[in-house]
Amino acid sequence: MYNKAEVTRELQKIPWFKEIEPRHLEKITDIAHLRHVRAGEVLFREGDKEDFLYIVIEGRVALDIFVPHRGKVRIYTAEPWDLFGWSSVTPTIHQRTAGAVAVVDGVVVGIDSAKLRQLCEEDHDLGYLVMRRLTNIVASRLLVTRLQLIDMFGSPEEKNAK
Amino acid sequence: MTAIAPETAKSHSGFLLEPHWAEITAITPEADGISTYWIRFTDPAEQEAFRFEPGQFNMLYLPGFGESAISISSNPQDHEKIGHTIRFVGNVTRAVSRLKVGDIVGLRGPFGTYWPMKEIEGKDIFIACGGIGLPPLRPALYHIIQNREKYGKVTLLYGARTSGDLMFPNEYAEWRKAGIDVEITVDRGDANWNGRVGVVPMWFYQFRIDSRKTAVLTCGPEIMIRFVIFEAMARRVPSESIYVSLERNMKCGQGSCGHCQMGPYFICKDGPVFRFDELQSFFNVEEF
Numbered sequence A: 001m002y003n004k005a006e007v008t009r010e011l012q013k014i015p016w017f018k019e020i021e022p023r024h025l026e027k028i029t030d031i032a033h034l035r036h037v038r039a040g041e042v043l044f045r046e047g048d049k050e051d052f053l054y055i056v057i058e059g060r061v062a063l064d065i066f067v068p069h070r071g072k073v074r075i076y077t078a079e080p081w082d083l084f085g086w087s088s089v090t091p092t093i094h095q096r097t098a099g100a101v102a103v104v105d106g107v108v109v110g111i112d113s114a115k116l117r118q119l120c121e122e123d124h125d126l127g128y129l130v131m132r133r134l135t136n137i138v139a140s141r142l143l144v145t146r147l148q149l150i151d152m153f154g155s156p157e158e159k160n161a162k
Numbered sequence B: 001m002t003a004i005a006p007e008t009a010k011s012h013s014g015f016l017l018e019p020h021w022a023e024i025t026a027i028t029p030e031a032d033g034i035s036t037y038w039i040r041f042t043d044p045a046e047q048e049a050f051r052f053e054p055g056q057f058n059m060l061y062l063p064g065f066g067e068s069a070i071s072i073s074s075n076p077q078d079h080e081k082i083g084h085t086i087r088f089v090g091n092v093t094r095a096v097s098r099l100k101v102g103d104i105v106g107l108r109g110p111f112g113t114y115w116p117m118k119e120i121e122g123k124d125i126f127i128a129c130g131g132i133g134l135p136p137l138r139p140a141l142y143h144i145i146q147n148r149e150k151y152g153k154v155t156l157l158y159g160a161r162t163s164g165d166l167m168f169p170n171e172y173a174e175w176r177k178a179g180i181d182v183e184i185t186v187d188r189g190d191a192n193w194n195g196r197v198g199v200v201p202m203w204f205y206q207f208r209i210d211s212r213k214t215a216v217l218t219c220g221p222e223i224m225i226r227f228v229i230f231e232a233m234a235r236r237v238p239s240e241s242i243y244v245s246l247e248r249n250m251k252c253g254q255g256s257c258g259h260c261q262m263g264p265y266f267i268c269k270d271g272p273v274f275r276f277d278e279l280q281s282f283f284n285v286e287e288f
Helices: A004-012 A022-030 A113-122 A124-150 B044-049 B091-096 B135-146 B169-177 B200-206 B222-234 B276-283
Strands: A032-037 A042-044 A052-058 A061-067 A071-078 A099-102 A106-112 B020-031 B034-041 B057-062 B066-071 B082-087 B104-111 B124-130 B154-160 B180-186 B214-219 B242-245 B273-275
Touching: A004 A022, A004 A032, A004 A106, A022 A032, A022 A113, A022 A124, A052 A113, A071 A124, A106 A113, A113 A124, A124 B200, A124 B222, B034 B044, B034 B104, B057 B082, B057 B091, B066 B082, B066 B091, B066 B104, B082 B091, B082 B135, B124 B135, B124 B200, B124 B222, B135 B154, B135 B180, B135 B214, B154 B200, B169 B180, B180 B200, B200 B222, B214 B222, B222 B242, B222 B276, B242 B276, B273 B276
Parallel strands: B124 B154, B124 B214, B154 B180, B214 B242
Antiparallel strands: A032 A106, A042 A099, A052 A106, A061 A071, A061 A099, B020 B034, B020 B104, B034 B082, B057 B066, B057 B104, B242 B273
């Protein structure tokens, strides 16, 4: 187990947390834990109950979706300072929509999603910062997903020059 | 007129419209539907005289099928053979896929502008490319490796649809050994892929880019290029330090036929490599 000072130290390495006032950081640290993960370790599976929002400190975590007849398809990888499991903070999604597996050894911070939501309700200044950050993450994921949907490498008839 | 390459179409005299004959000496399969064809001019004197700059292309001619613009993917210092990495997607390139070692093709070139290797000396180089966009940049990588001391930090961020679509994977170790930070990503991974998953532009956040001294070179699907430029400029890389290689339907290779026109430019003659500030005003315009 890691103590609170270690969790605080790790969170303070993340640029976003540098914007947060100490009183808010302390509240988040109270509901956060550090977790060492081994390559191949599953953090959660599709269909699991949403419980934690994660931030990668070290390593790489892949998000995957099981596709019948194709197996698990890795759709995204999160690296240091990236978040995953963000939908757990929204009030409407209660099940994991993708699985998460560490592809190399690493460290993640897990933040209790229900408690974070509660903190945001109680303190709207903190809530604004958290939701602003999550909005940036969602916008970024939406763009990435759009580019994946376009399948930009997949229009061969238009690519006859190279 | 582009400012980066004073000699816009650096073609060999006599190569402008008349194809010269070359023999396929080897074929290297690269990925599904993509192979590198190694050729030599049948006339040794022509082979000896042939020179190109990284980023230029040749017009490959197959009698009965026509011509196709193909970027040169080989080492500019290797005067023994010329490499073209070809995706079999059109009439001509599908016919090329049926050729074998010993067959003869016609060749005109080299054409077009090139990566400004001289002008970006002393800078950090950030190469962001995707799919079949790596082959036109491979000669630039070879040039950097041969002149490593002339460049600062060099990063190659390369993406493909899947791990099986990655070009030249056997060379990455050698490039890394030469001091190039090779970073690979794929759009879709399977359970055996432990590398990055995600489109090329999204990974910019993982790199420290010093906008004052970094040149960005990019080539690949135009949609990827748009977002690479977006990410580079979000990090304050000036448009004068971003270089783009574009592809269009090129026919004549010398700016005469107009097939490859983009705004005021003919990609075959004024490009394919442009400095982004030259394209900026109409790059995001629909239908261009």
